[in-house]
Amino acid sequence: MANTKTVVPFTGTAEQEQRLQKVIEEHKGQKGALMPVLQGAQEIYGYLPIEVQKMISLGLDIPLEEIYGVATFYSQFTLNPKGQYKISVCLGTACYVKGSGDIFQKLQEKLGIQSGMCTPDGKFSLDACRCVGACGLAPVLMVNDEVYGRLTVDDVDTILAKYQ
Numbered sequence: 001m002a003n004t005k006t007v008v009p010f011t012g013t014a015e016q017e018q019r020l021q022k023v024i025e026e027h028k029g030q031k032g033a034l035m036p037v038l039q040g041a042q043e044i045y046g047y048l049p050i051e052v053q054k055m056i057s058l059g060l061d062i063p064l065e066e067i068y069g070v071a072t073f074y075s076q077f078t079l080n081p082k083g084q085y086k087i088s089v090c091l092g093t094a095c096y097v098k099g100s101g102d103i104f105q106k107l108q109e110k111l112g113i114q115s116g117m118c119t120p121d122g123k124f125s126l127d128a129c130r131c132v133g134a135c136g137l138a139p140v141l142m143v144n145d146e147v148y149g150r151l152t153v154d155d156v157d158t159i160l161a162k163y164q
Helices: 014-027 034-045 050-060 064-073 093-097 100-111 153-161
Strands: 085-090 124-129 141-143 146-148
Touching: 014 034, 014 050, 034 050, 034 064, 050 064, 085 093, 085 100, 093 100, 100 124, 100 141, 100 153
Parallel strands: 085 124
Antiparallel strands: 085 141, 141 146
16 A cells, blocks of 8 residues: 555654745645645655644644545655655556566565555665556566566566665
């Protein structure tokens, strides 16, 4: 699940908090302010941890429950940080029928995380996606912007080793 509890501690800086407060002030009192503030916060921090949601709640005087509801409803928002190496495994039809589900499972086991999570060292994050537009290379995964195709479960260790 994409919004499971993170194992990476929050490490926001004073400079980031100042930037967030500026975004909040720019939108405070405006109708529909929550969406642009959440978007700005995610640009600043890279994700929306509970600490950031609380700052937004206080700044906009909106209940934390409402902020959490919006942040978890829209797929553009994430409650978990992304790793230095963002792994996306295509689970679209072409990739899935050729074994991407097994590849995804092996990555979860090797990294010790579930979909939508980041490893405790912040090195890897893992997500499932529906199509990367490389169906002819199925099954496919991406690490940041690098595409790996025609994979088998046995390729997982070799790919991960490139990023260790």
